[in-house]
Amino acid sequence: MSFPHCEVVHRRRIFTAARLLFLSALLSPGVSTAARADESDPDAQQQLKPIIVSAQKRPAPEQRTPIAMSVYGNAFLDSTGVSDLKALATVAPDLNYAQVQTVVPVLTIRGISSRDTTEIGDPSVVVVTDGSSNNRPYALSGTLYDLDHISVLRGPQGTLYGRNAVGGIVDIVTAKPSRTLEGYASVDLGNYATRNLEAMVNVPVNDVLQFRVAAISRRHDGYLNNAPQANGDDENTRSGRLTVALQPTSHLRMLFTAQQTTLQGVGPVSLDIPYLCDANGHLSHDKPPFPADPRTFTYATPQSQSVDDTNLRWNVAYDFEGVDFSYTGSYDNLTFRHSADSSPSFLEPVSYRQNEFPKTLNQEVRASSLGDGPWSWQAGVSYFRESSSLYSANESPFDGGVYQPTLAFAYGIRTTSTAAFGQSSYRVTDKIRLTAGLRVTRDEKSRDGEYFFANSNEPPFVYTHVPQDDCGSWSKPTVHLAAEYAPTSAMMNYVRYDTGYKSGGFSSSGSYAPETLQGIEIGTKSLWDSQGVQINASVFDYDYSGQQIAQLVPFADGRVGTRIVNAGRTHIYGADADIRALIDPVGLLTLSVAWLHARFTDFVVDDGSGQNVQLAGNAPPQSPAFTVGLGLEHAWMMAAGPIVGRVDAKFQSGQHFTIYNYADDYQKPYLSADLSATWIPNRKNVELMAYVRNVTNQRVFTAAEEYSFDDSYRYAFAAPRTFGVKATYFW
Template sequence: MAVRLFVASACAFPAIGARADEDNPNAQQLAPIVVRAEKQPAPEQRTPIAMSVYGPSFIDNVGVSDIKSLASMAPDLNYAQVQTVVPVLTIRGISSRDTTEIGDPSVVVVTDGSSNNRPYALSGTLYDLDHISVLRGPQGTLYGRNAVGGIVDIVTAKPTTRFEGSASVDLGNYATRNLEAMINVPVNDVLQFRVAAISRRHDGYLNNAPQADGDDENTRSGRLTVALRPASHLRMLFTAQQTTLKGVGPVSLDIPYIYDANGDLSHAKPPFPADPRTFTYATPQSLSIDDTVARWSVAYDFPGVELSYTGSYDNLTWRHDGDSSTSPDAPVSYRQNEFPKTQNHEVRVSSLGDGRWSWQAGVSYFHEASSLYSANESPFDNGIYQPTLAFAYGVHTTSTAVYGQSSYWVTDKIRLTAGMRVTRDQKSRDGQYFFADSDQLPFVYTHVPQNDAGSWSKPTLHLAAEYAPTSAVMNYVRYDTGYKSGGFSSSGSYAPETLKGIEIGTKSLWNAQRVQINASVFDYDYSGQQIAQLVPFADGRVGTKIVNAGRTHIYGADADIRALVDPIGLVTLSVAWLHARFTDFIVDDGSGQNVQLAGNAPPQSPAMTIGLGLEHAWTMAAGRIIGRMNAKFQSGQHFTIYNYGDDYQKPYLTADLSATWIPSQKNVELMAYVRNVTNARVFTAAEEYTFDNSYRYAFAAPRTFGVKATYFW
């Protein structure tokens, strides 16, 4: 059983997710990585899923502090900010454009086994990580209803039996001042704890006088993790984390609509100011997030079987004041307040050992209870704002599921896997929205009660076959179905999303484990993608309507190569080719007219994405210097379903450079870095924003640079 012996030896590596070659690009071999992509530890090279794993060195080198900064360099992930402030993730052309209080993401972010349903939770900071895995394609059987496009699996660093710590200071342009510290204390073999904390601040990347500059950061977070092993067969882990984000937050450049002589709206990209990052807005903007999270897990080993329970509770407060003015002379502020409380619970039983047959089964429970009050407000009576349109809702979402997956080695080289999950979702919303019947004093309000509910249920399926002719090569084919629950808005209900996908891949090691080549091809039949539109209502208001795209056909190929090349060092190359098109999608074009969008590309579906990384170490008497370069090229893409000229992002190239000096026999590292060396203007939003009759654009970070000093003990 050569294959299983390879698996067992790789699982023995203690640093899960860490690559030895990350900190030593002149190493002799690529180090194995152990992941839990299938909820059981296995080497990445023996996991039949197209995936990318980013270890601590990459995360530190490119300055990954949140999902947005990860997507700026990760070739398999796209990031957008719908309506400027709400984050949306896309993998292989699949994303959710429904960011209302009822909507769910189509790419799930999982942190230590627990997910958060609200997209703005993606603004949370990342630090003291073991690794991040991006799993491409539907993962619904093991991870649940919303994993239609894939998973971003975040694994935080856990307590170890070694006393260690670190502290770092990062100073850069835009008045960047980042502080980070960690200490790991092993009390004994039974009890260990780890404390990590971070403070990140920088001034705004925009110039928005006389208002405060946007795209700033003011984040503080702390995390305590306690590991307890009172017996050899019993393991417990408890985590508590508190995070606050303050400041102005993301800000958009709004350019007033342009109309032709017939009064028709132009869909061409409007003229930009000479400096697109310098503009003003009418009302003060701000962002405030307060997030308290508790996570826990307990595992008990019986002979040949592990029983585990994982749970979490997340209490999040999200407040945002945005500018919704059509002009500085007519100020309108949109003030959003949401208070979701989320629970995750999963009980799982799985086989232990390396026999021919392995299996796992579980039940899961997800519940979110949220209240919100959001209002479009205009000033009167000496600048005091009064609501002209407001929403006051209570929202409840419950998802229960049962799942199972089993694998069997038919021979020493062939393994078959089958799995199924059955999910039931329930959603309800009660409350009201109300709006002023005129913009003249005194306001007279019309109240519209809301009492909506819905339930959906769907099985998802996973089938896979693997063929491993040697311990260094594994080929696979897998078939998966995906499901994301339906919902409702003020303009009606909408159906679930479903996906049927097939993927064929290969993973291999060559040249005495100095070259790793992973590649896959895939074909997806995607039905009912949930798309949010801003459309005019009969009473003259503008509202959000959620519609289902009829069908979308997506296919493509991707490859990831890592190689230790003399005399260069470590070389990484990622190439992704994607063809994604609506094949049937009749939708309102925003003016009350239905149009057929067949042939259009879904939002953020670039045809080509290429990532390149180079690392080299110079050894000298005074220590080592490690130079790194990471670059990402992406072909053109659209940000909306209409594929207009005004929502187009042209091809771009970004690159990060860094050099780290590690003195001999010193517990110090000094790093100098430049990020987005090309100073490329990359959009995170490009859309026609009907609420304030403008073309709306938001931007990724400009060129930044700085120095970072880290002390270890």
């Protein structure tokens, strides 16, 4: 059987193209905006077409972009059921996901992540949507729909992307309005009472104005059994997005997006196992005995979540005399409420209730050169502001079940960041290009308010109030240097040097310093076998200083509090490779392999009992030594229409979830796999898919830690085995 080329296109074009060419589109995990190959040219149909990305803030083929990266197109995301970042991490070998304190999402790339998830902390892996970053990604689980693609950029990207991109970038690009009248609607039904709805319509009013509307409703029952409380790890998400494209003249382009998202239900919950002591009466760091069914347990107080997010994004671009001027921005208004069980025992019920109301403004003005001359450049300024109010408290039911606070935090927080940047490339010869970039960033943070705690365990309460008035500022330049050598049109080799920076902060127990990183990466990208095989590989070495780690430590008055500390030094090095190959008659094969060596080289820290310990030699959280991803797609041409089968598997070696590398925070090696089969009936604008995810029903942790707030070992889980069917109608 002969396989056509692997270009990915939006589903809006599926039924306007030849059936054979559509089938080839479904086979690729990448995304391309390149023109389609000539359907009459068999050789062209055997090629992997160029994947166009904007990793350097300008469109370029991924194979000509000197960054280690993975690109996941909309067809791949849809066939693998990726609807949030947690699901993406199950299929993306270069990304790890954790839920610190059960609800706060933490992303890790190459062993780099932020473990400061307080209201002052910032991520070390930044999520960017249509050019704007999100500092508090609580609502991101409801916004991954109707996408163009997602790129995972490995390594520091701060020179072009700005603040906090020490470990890398997850770049989300939504689908944009086109000049074709089109749409789709889908229904997805599965176990755990899954009922997902999605729809999109694209309307071109004329050549000047187009708009696109997309919406989703996603619901499933909880994956856990928590009776008599409501079952946790459920989903109840609704989101809608309106995007308007306007081009009044050939030189002026405007894009406006409004998005509204709500998340309700119980949300993620954790299995809490009370602390155990060893024979000497000390806290045991061994993994505690789990229930016979770890997904069946109860908790003392009801849990719930309520997220309401309104996001506005805009981009205005004007090209004049060989220069493209652009203004990109976003405004995000988020309401986050969460109630979690924090009870030491069923006899002492405690609910930890979080309320945060961050408002975020991103703005960037950029000028970029146009044309194909030997010299290209871009420069600009950016401004980021986040203002938030917060009230969080441990509350216990007293006086007939009325909850009253025993410990509470009430703060107003403000963060601003300003930066100026520039990057320039010069093509020395047809085969050699040199690039240099510089960004200077200044961050300012302030917090005012108080925390207060009850002086007794029973009402009427008398509270001790501790005023909080903190502020700090930090400034740092980041540098990017790169050299590229392309001996042929099918190969590009590169070496790059980058520095990374993430601002410091403060907590109730003191201030902490910024994170910094110096990294070098050597890579190669190539096409073989008449562009039927793509091989990308890189090696890297990072000197990582001051990683910000949150600890739960005892205070002098007997309470437990959060302290942020800086890991002295961390040495990280490794290698990764990505292969995509069209193999006749097998189909499309994808293989990703990553080897990572990450160790603290100097880190003296409180072990949680008031004693300092040296953690040199320990691995940072979520830094597995080996990760392997394998994907295979094959098409069967049937009389009633083609059937496309897909299998995706991910192996990951053992890893720890905390800096201590205890047995109780260890995730053993695991292998997970997803299966799907898609039938495309002849002469019907319909697509039918059946799927099974986490086929082996692996128990994979998203959190594993000793949680001093309620004296328990805390564990949270990724999704169990799920299965279902999905029907999509296109017009």
